[in-house]
Amino acid sequence: MSDDTRAAAAERIRRIARAMGDVHEQLVFIGASVLPLLAEVDHRLAAPRTTKDVDAVAATTSYLARAKLEESLRARGFRHQPVGHAGRWLSPSGEIFDLSFAGDHLGGTGSSIDAIAIASAKMLPGDPPIRQLSGAGFLIMKSAAFGDRGRSAPHESKDLADIAVLLIGRPELTLEVESADAEIQRAVGRAAAQLLEVRELAPALRGHFSDRRPIPPDTPDELTVEAIGVLERLRAGR
Secondary structure (H helix, E strand, C coil), X not given: CCHHHHHHHHHHHHHHHHHCHHHHHHEEEECHHHHHHHCCCCCCECCCCCCCEEEEEECCCCHHHHHHHHHHHHHCCCEECCCCCCCEEECCCCCEEEEXXXXXXXXXXXXXXXXXXXXXXXXXXXXXXXXXXXXXXHHHHHHHHHHHHCCCCHHHCHHHXXXXXXXXXXXXXXXXXXXXXXXXXXXXXXXXXXXXXXCCHHHHHHHHHHHCCECCCCCHHHHHHHHHHHHHHHHHCC
């Protein structure tokens, strides 16, 4: 992503964070909205995928904690609009904000994957500072989402498209995983192994790269080989 794209993505997240006040301190920002903050691909892809919403997850420990967080959002002028996403909100300025909860309580995902990804979150300095997924956390969560909703149609999966961009746009990903704790390393290895087992993986990646219009000398075929190579290294733990 270019510096302008990255700055615009960070500011879009920060507008949401500023609007909710200190509530944002309980959240980790996730999803395609943080991809421009993780991937450096402006010299490789001419058409990055756009997204209209900002996503976050909260590690609440009870339904009461969830309810209090939601009430805090309402007090700040956020409106619950559960159309297409049960956790969809509109900010006071009308921006789309999708919120999920990772706890074991009613309405929480209860997902160990979410918990691992949250634990790997990194702080992004700025006004205000925000917590976002690490590259490893992004791969873990996006791979789980792909397994839930995209595995049967990988050519159409936005999750796989985002994974593809991360794999070729974040060269430090393998080193990041190597320096992570053992739980994150295992989760990344499992995610990579599951992706490599997907039927039509190479053609699907090739199609997603074609949609992003590679900048010569890069080609969809070359980027696909590179992305699969990264997955193979992550699966092997090296």
